[in-house]
Amino acid sequence: MNYWLMKSEPDVFSIDHLRKMPRKTEHWDGIRNYQARNFMRDAMKKGDLAFFYHSNCEEPGIVGIMEIASAAYPDHTAFEPGQKYFDEKSTPENPRWMMVDVKFKKKFKKNVSLASLKEEKKLSKMRLVQRGNRLSILPVTASEWKFILKMAGEA
DNA sequence: GCCAACGTTGGC
């Protein structure tokens, strides 16, 4: 069982969008970064838990929890010419990009802001809080997970 | 295989 953090811009897709999906489940498409893809493809397992992180917004931070609801499978949005996530180098026969399904679990009553994460000595090694990290999918350690749950008042 | 140019991410 692994823990993750996955970023999304709330204007595009927020935790409230996920909660309102049928079965509270949606595919996490549009990942076009090899490191992030490799995490999904090689390490993510159905049943893993992930923090839902809101980026590029008024208060960036962790807003809740979701569950990984499938293994990785080809991201079909790469096959649609003219669409935002189209990539001519990715084909159904030889897909370059992958996605997983995620299921809403919980929205925190209180967001854990990036600013508050940065203040915590215990989390100083977290990749998220390190300078200039742009990776949209990151592993989280079990101790980081527990600590952040406590910060959210959920532990 | 180097590296400059370019594009994107995302905090502020």
Added chain:
DNA sequence: GCCAACGTTGGC
């Protein structure tokens, strides 16, 4: 909207 960080591309 700015800009630093950094991944990708492509010429050589």
